[in-house]
Every structure is written in structure tokens, then in C-alpha cells.
Amino acid sequence: MSAPGQKRRRYTRSPSPTYKLDEEDDSYEPYIPVAKRREAKLAKLSSYGASAQKDKAKLAKEAEEEREDEELEEERRREKTRKERTLLVEAQEVHSRKNAEDAQKTEAEKADEADAQILAAIASRKKLASDMELAKGIEYTETLKTTWRPPKHVRERTDEQNAKIREKHHIIVDGEDIAPPIDSFADMKIPVPLLKFLKTKRITEPTPIQLQGLTVAFSGRDMIGIAFTGSGKTLAFCLPLIMLALEDEVKLPFTRGEGPVGVILCPSRELASQTYENILQWTEALASSGDYPRLNTLLCMGGISMGEQSHVLNKGLHIIVATPGRLIDMLEKKKFNFDSCKYMCMDEADRMVDLGFEEDVRNIMSFFKRQRQTLLFSATMPRKIQDFAQQSLVRPVLVNVGRAGAANLDVLQVVEYVKQEAKMVYLLECLQKTAPPVIIFSDNKNEVDDIQEYLLLKGIEAVAIHGSKSQEERQYAIKSFKSGAKDVMVASGVASKGLDFNDIQHVIIFSMPKEIEDYVHQIGRTGRSGKTGIATTFVNMNTPEQTLLDLKYLLMEAGQKVPPFLQTIEDPRAAQGGSLKGCPVCGGLGHGISNCPKLEDAQRRTMASHRSSQDVGGGY
Template sequence: MESAPKRRRVQRSPSPVYKLDDENESYEPYVPVAQRRQEKLVKLSSWGVNADKDKSKSQQTELDEREDAFREEELRREKARKERTLLMEAQEVHLRKAAEDAQKTEGEKAEEEDAEILEAIKSRRKLASDLELAKGIHYTDSLKTSWRPPKYIRDRTPEQHQKLREKFHILVEGDDVPPPIEHFEDMKIPDPILEYLRSQRIISPTPIQLQGIPAAFSGRDIIGIAFTGSGKTLAFCLPLIMMALEEESKLPFIRGEGPVGIILCPSRELANQTYENVVTWCTALAKSGKYPQLNALLCIGGISMNEQSHVMNKGIHIVVATPGRLIDMLEKKRFTFNNCKYLCMDEADRMVDLGFEDDVRNIMSFFKRQRQTLLFSATMPRKIQDFARESLIQPVLVNVGRAGAANLDVLQVVEYVKQEAKMVYLLECLQKTPPPVIIFSENKNEVDDIQEYLLLKGVEAVAIHGSKSQEERQYAIKAFKAGGKDVMVASGVASKGLDFNDIQHVIIFSMPKEIEDYVHQIGRTGRSGKTGIATTFVNMNTPEQTLLDLKYLLMEAGQKVPPFLSTIDDPRAARGGALTGCPVCGGLGHGISNCPKLEDTQRRQMASHRTADDGGGY
């Protein structure tokens, strides 16, 4: 059998492999001819536009580069200026100031230093309540009252009013000042008070009353400055009595209501004296039967307020107080100031000074409405006046004589007495005038020593100073006023505002450092138009600056200057320039840079800060 022929394997060519996903392979899709022509035509037409865009873009880039370069240059110059300010301009300012100082006199330099110190110690906050300060409450108009001066006085010209002020040496400052009035009757004061004043031989108003009472009756805030014994108490008490009388006549007060007004005093003795005057005048009104009884409350430390429960159980019209006890009563809500609209501060410079300012501000925080504020003193330095002007509403400043000047009715005698000879010479001085006599000393122990010495010599003497109890102080003043004692030896506590009858002689055993204390002390005599003598002992222990203040005060008052005072030269005179008084204490013999009062105030502040840092001490 024939085998089948073998098939031959046919070799096929390999199938083509398509690399469709190969990214490296360039693939150009088919574009129709018409579309290619259209694209070419568009490209040719847009070539000129793109050329313009490229050109403007290059110009903008160039402009940006220029601005960046300019900015960098400015930064470099600013840096250079700063380096110059820190390093070079300080030296230039120093050299320029040194050149200016070289041209100034010593006097001008001293005046600039004084101005800088005064600016530094100026009070920052106004004398207003915390509520008013917090809410920004600011009164622009004075308190409105129903009082008006008589028509014939209103019809006078401002020139006539000014002529009357000049006649009585009254200086006024302020807007729309009420007119001065020469007679009590024209002030529309009730007849019972006029009769009482006549019984006390008070016939016509003193200069401070002549201008001060009409201004207070008009509802104006007042800064009243007048020498000691010039009748300031009547000038601020009478307007309050009339205001309280008007309120009581409208609607009688019942328990828990009042007071209408408050009188603040720096010492218990002065508050007690003012209270007695207010009670006397209110009693004179009530005795007539035409007017209601006005109730006054004495609010001072050292006495029990339960003794005045008969007043507390009625409506209170007037409160006379010292700051500490008044704050205590207000905090206990024994009475409120909800309807109180009259605030007077007697010896106001002391009330604002020496730590009283915070107490006064605390008291003001209890007021709920606008009030009429009156500040009165014999010595009110410029610093206190400026502070008061900022705090009061359209104030009227009434000034009779220079603030801090001595009473011209007092004959001032200054004698050089050695320390060991003072006691013996004191007995000789007591022979100059009949009793009563007041002797002042700044040292409490010295007050007790003088009293003991006088008692041993058979002189009836009492002593008063801050370390004695309130009962002892009241007994001493009452016995002396009643004539039971011939001599009262006192520290500065009795020098502020106290009025004693017929004091012909005041002896200053140790001269106070602050000249305004001296002015108050000699002001215990020569009151209400009477004359008196003030004998002052000085020696080597008295600071020369205090003697210089005393010398200028004697010269201003036209008094005899003893030879040992005449030889004291003022160092400020050598520096040239005008000699002005100290704006802090009013002393004429020194500037603010070496004021003893300012030094004492700063010392107290530092001591209080140390006590606070130590946790209050033990």
C-alpha cells in the first residue's frame, strides 16, 4: 500500500502589531484641507495683535522693575533716617537745648522748673462723684433758685457794680457775676435774722458777705477767699438756711427726709462752732412764730450720735460734719443725700489737701443730683484754685485781698528769743494785754509743758491738741470761751476758723514751718473789725526759708520788719526775674521747688505707700 504523501508546513509572515497606546509615537489626525486653510488665515491675521500684546507686556514688566527698585531705595533711606534719629538727632537736640539754656537767666530756668513741678502735681481727676465720672455726667448750668435782687439793683450798670466792688477792695472772676449788695435788707433776708444780727452789732455786710451772699442766693458755685475774721461763716450758712426754709415751707420734712445741705469742716472744733451758729440763727427764725423750725445735725467723731436721736427722729435740714464721721453715717444709711443740693467746704484748701481729697470724693459719690458747691478759706493757693475751677460749674471767685495774706487788723510783732529763754519770756508777753490769750505751739508735748508751767505760776490755762479726748477738747474750748480760763495753749487744731470773743493777743511760741499755718494762727485775733496783737518767737531753730516767708508777709502787711529779718536775703533775687509766691502754700519767700508743704505731703504719701507694701503694719 502506497503511503500518503507528507504535507509540507507553510511558514506564514507574522501579523502586524499595532502600538496604539505608545505615547512616544506621534500621531497627527487628518484635518480637512478647508479647515487647514481657515486656521492658517486666522493665524496670519492675529500675528500683528499678539506682537502688540507682547510689547505692552514687556513695557509693564519694565515699569514694575523700576517701581521695585524705587521702593527698595525708599526703604534704604528710611532705615538710614531711623539710624540717624536714634544716634545723631538725640545729640543734636541735647546740643540745641544746651545752647538755649545758656541764653536763659537763672530766674527763667527756676520758673520753668517750678512750672514743670506744678504740672506734675496737678490733680488728675475732677472733684466729682464716681457716678458722674463713670457716666460722663457734666452739668453746664448753675442751680436755679427763686431769689432775685431788688429791681433798683438789677437796673444798675456793670460799671456801677464794679465801682462798688472797688470801694470794698473786692476782686471777682467769672461769667455773669451777680451784683454786690450793700445792705442786708436788700438781700431779702427774713426780719428775725436781721434783728438777731443787729443785736450782735452786725449792722452791714462785710466785703465777703456783700458779694458772696448774693452770688450764693443766685445758686452759683463759689470760691470765696477772705482774711480771717471777715465773716465767711455767715456768708455760706445763711444761703443754706434760706434754701432749707424754702424747702420746708413747700412741704414739711418728716423722719428719714433730708438733709437739704451739708457743711464740711476739717476739725471737730470748727464743725461744732459752725453748728452752734446755725442752730442760733435757725432758733431766731423759729422764735418769731412766722417761720418753721429747721433741724440741724452735728456729725463729728468723738461724740455719740444717740445724743442727737431727737434730731434723727425728725426730718434733717442741715448737717454740719467732719469727713470721717459723715462717711460712716452715710455708709450706715442713717440718712441719705438723695435730695441734698448744697455742699459747702469751710477751710476748703485743708479739705482738699493732706489726704482729705479722697474723703471728699467719697462723700460726693452719695449725691444723686446736681448740687451747689461753695469753697471758702482764708488761704487758698493757686493750685487749689485751679483744681476748684475745673470741678465747679461756672464758678464765681470772690477774693477780698490776696489769698494767704495776713489780716491787716493784727499788729504782728516778731521777736528773737533763745530756746531756753522762751518760757520765762512767755510770762512777760502775757503782761502786754489783759486776758484772754491764745498760745500756739506745733509740738503736742510742748503744749502740755507750757500749760503745766503756767499752772505752776498761777495762770489759769487749758490745753488743746489732737491727742486729747473729745471731752477734754470741748471742755477746754467752753471754759475758755466762757471766761473761766485766761489762757488757752493749743496746737494747730485750734488755728483753723475758730472764733473766740475779744481775743486781743495771740502768742506763737514756736513758728510753724508753713506760712499759711501762721496766717491762720494770728487770725484768731483782730476779728470782726477789731484789732489785736500777735507776738511770734523765732530763733536759730527756725528754718531760714520760713523766716523769709515771714519777712515778705510783714512787708506786704506794712508791718515793722525787725533787723535780724531784714538781713535775710532771698536767693531768688540773685537769679533775676519776678519774685512770685508759691502756688502750693502761698508763701512769698520761696518757690514750689523748695516748698515745705509739698515736701511734707510727699513724705506722707511715701509713708502711706510703705505701709501699704508692708501689709498695713502692726
């Protein structure tokens, strides 16, 4: 309270502001966008001259930033719109575009695209090298050096002269710095005792694969050798290893625990045994002359006792001929090692990979402690295997005599339509075409036994060989047939790969194999080493049409007579307007990769192995 007698001051309140809400008020100013206000201000400042340049630049920068912000906002808006679209809408648009593109393609183009996708899928496997090399990223870029050199007059030849020699012998080569072809064993600097021995076997001059293949192998190069059956491939890869081992033994003799210098891998026991016997003959011819040391060779395969070869293991070891399974077993038991091994050859290399030996080969390679010279030889090596080998070898040289998978031109191919129930009777007629020895092929083991029993009942001396027989039975069959004690050998595919039988004039294919590669190997048991032979093949309604088409093209390629019933078979690819190129998996000329029987069998085996592994793993 205020004191008595004192006047109270009166406070007055300020008036409240008034707002005009009438939109029609004349004082209302319309909104002007920021960009336009800046432009107006910029125009106003431009009249001030040089003093306002700084402000003008600032405003220009702000205008540029404003434009970028607007573009960014627009991009965000579009992105939001894209995200709001459903996956179904996008899938429908992609599907409609694909349908539009497919409508413009021919059936042939679609088939080619499908084949390319399948080939790309099966080609994506790791290269042929040991796990250690793959893990450490070890990659060799230089080839092995050797002391061998061609004679002076050969070195002085021009590239054109070398090309003429290759063209004369139908040799196709591919690679860098390829050794020149030499058409004389003497000019290859092969030891005289070995030359004399080869003459006793009527081998006086090199065959086309030897003419070029030997010089490539002598020079230390990795090599892919392809030539028709009976062309002398065994000598082309065994002789360089013998010379290499001979050179090392002369420098410093091997003692117990040392070696081998090289190894030769074979897909079957029969082929390994045959290669081993050839090497024994050639090394014995060198040692018996007294001018060269004796080389020790070991045969390493299943079905034989390794104890019988303990005398070889107790010495220095130079050469091993082996099948993959037994070789891995001996390496793991440390009966010998590959510390000084520098040469590896795979005979029938495409079969080594296709028969499921690929992982075994990688396992064997893991025992090598150094770079090695690698050679792959076969009569049938499809493009898929060639590409695989090219990326696995070091600067490889491809030596190809004729088309890979082509039939031997020295074999007269006769294809006859014979009903299933008439085959046995007609077989006896076919046996009258030529004098023995004769080989009869069938892929069915039971049929092999039935044919042998039928021939024995008819008084014909016959033996049988297939995978279910014991090693002793198989060795007896081959030995008695080679010696002439038996006139006929009935065999499954096990005898068709690389085996060399003397003076066989006639091969009868009782049941046509599904894969044309097997047919090429089977007819190749005759017409060997420049001789001629006959191959008679039985076909009927049970033979798949695709197999018959492969056979038709093979006959046409070899200039053979095509029977009328084969001529009537049309290629469905021709109706589609597609290219009639061969299958890159099996080399068959009558189908593409999508219809390849070899690929189907491989997929079937893979699925079967998966099922068996699941069954084993699921039990207690």
C-alpha cells in the first residue's frame, strides 16, 4: 500500500495492434520467388559498375547452387518413384523385352546361345595344377631348358621351308617358337643302337606325329599331341623320356632312393602294361649295346604284386609307367618320391579327365617339388579338353595330325543294318571276310561273355576281356591273342583305348557305342602303322538316331561309302538353318553340346555320386 497522503500514479495500457485480414487490401504485396528477387537485385547492382563485381559473382554462385539443389531434389523424386515400383512390374517389363528380342532371333541363334551357355558352365573348372601351386599362386612362365639342339642344316631352314614340310604331312601346329620338323631319326640325334632296333621292327622313318612331336618334346616344351589311332604316338612321348633319363644317368648314376626322372600315366591297366613293355624293349636295346647304361623302369598298376618288382625299387629309378590309383598309393607310402621328377605324360589324356581321374591327377601333381614338362596325347581330344589343357600348360605347343576325333583313313568302314536277333548268325559270316586275328567289340559285359560262349560252341578259338574279369584273366586273354594262340578276342571298351595288336585286319563292332569317340578308338585297332584294315559295324533300330547321324558325318568326312539307310537320316540343325559345327565336348559332328551323350553320362555319374554320398552320410 502507498503511504497516507501520497497520490497513486495512474498507469495507462498501450493500445493493441490491429490486423487487416481483408485480402482486397491495397497494401498486400504478392510473393516473389527467391530466384527472381536475386535476378532483380543482380540487375540493379549491374548498374553500379566495377565496384559491384564481387557482389555480382556472389549472387551468380548462389544462383548456381540454387539450380543444383533443384536438380538434386528432382533426382530424389525420381529415385523415390523408382523404389515405389513393384518387382512384379519390373519382371513383366524384362520378360516382355526378352520376348521381343527372342522373336527376332532364329531357332539356330537360340540353339547357339544355349550351347554357349552350357559350354561356359562346364569350362569354369580350375586349371590342372597341384593344390599347393593353386593355393600359393605359383605360375610358371618359362619352359624347361634342355641340351638338345637340331642339326645345323635343320636350324638354317626358313619358316617357309618348315611350313611346306608340315603341309606335306598334314601337320597343324599352334604355339610360340615351335621346333622345326625333322623327317629322319638320325637327324634327331637318336642313339645308333636304338636306330638299329627300330629298323628290326620295320620303323625306318618317323610318322607325322613323330616328325614334329619328337622335336617339340626334345626341346623341353609342354605339348598337346593329337593324331589318329596307330600313328606312333607311344614312341613320340616315350623316346624323349628315355633320352632325358639317359642324360641324367650318364652325368651322375642313380642310387637307391633316387628318381624317377619321369612318369607316364595311362587310364587302363592294359595300356600301362603295353607301354611298359615297349619301354623295356627300347631301353634293353640301348643297354645291350654296351655303350649306354641300363635304365630302370617300374610298372605301377593295380592287379599286380609290387613285391615282384622290389629289385627295381632297390635301385635308382628312372621311369615309371602307372595307372593313377596305384601310383598315389605308392607315393603316399613313400616307396619313392617325385623330388627330382621333371617329366609327366598322360596317354589318352581326354579319357584320363573324362573317366574321373582329374582329381587323382591333381593329387599326383602335388607330389612334384619342381616345374615339370607336361605332355598330353590322344587320338580324340575335343575342343573342351584342348582349351582346358591350354590354360594348364606352360606355353604349350599343339601338334595336330588331321582333325581331332577323325577316323583313321587306312581303315575301310563298312556299316550294315542287322536286326538284333540276327546278329549272332551274321557274325559268323563276317568272320569269313578276313583271316584271323579279329577283334569283336561290345559295350555290354554280359553280351561279351555271350558272344565268346557262342563262338566257342561253333569251334572258334576266342577269348574275352572286360572290366569285371580279374587281372590274371585279362592278361591271359591279351597274351594268348597277341601270340596267335587265339584267333578272336571279344572285348568291351577297355581294349579299345591305345592297345596295339599286330596284323589285325578286321574289327567287328557288334553293338555301336553311343559316343562316337569310342567308335573311333575301336575301329582304330586295325589299320595301324600304315597298314590297311576293315571295320564292320552292326546297327539297327536300337541304335539312337543321333549316334547314326554322328556316324554318317564321320563316314562322309573320311570319304567312305554311306549306306542308303544312313543317307535318309536328316540333321535337325539343318532345318533350323544352324551351323553344322561339331560338339566341343565329344567331337561328334552330328549334334551340338545340348544333345551330347557324353555330357549326359557325366551328369548322370555326378548325380549318382551325390546320392551315394548322401545315403552313406545319413546313417548311423
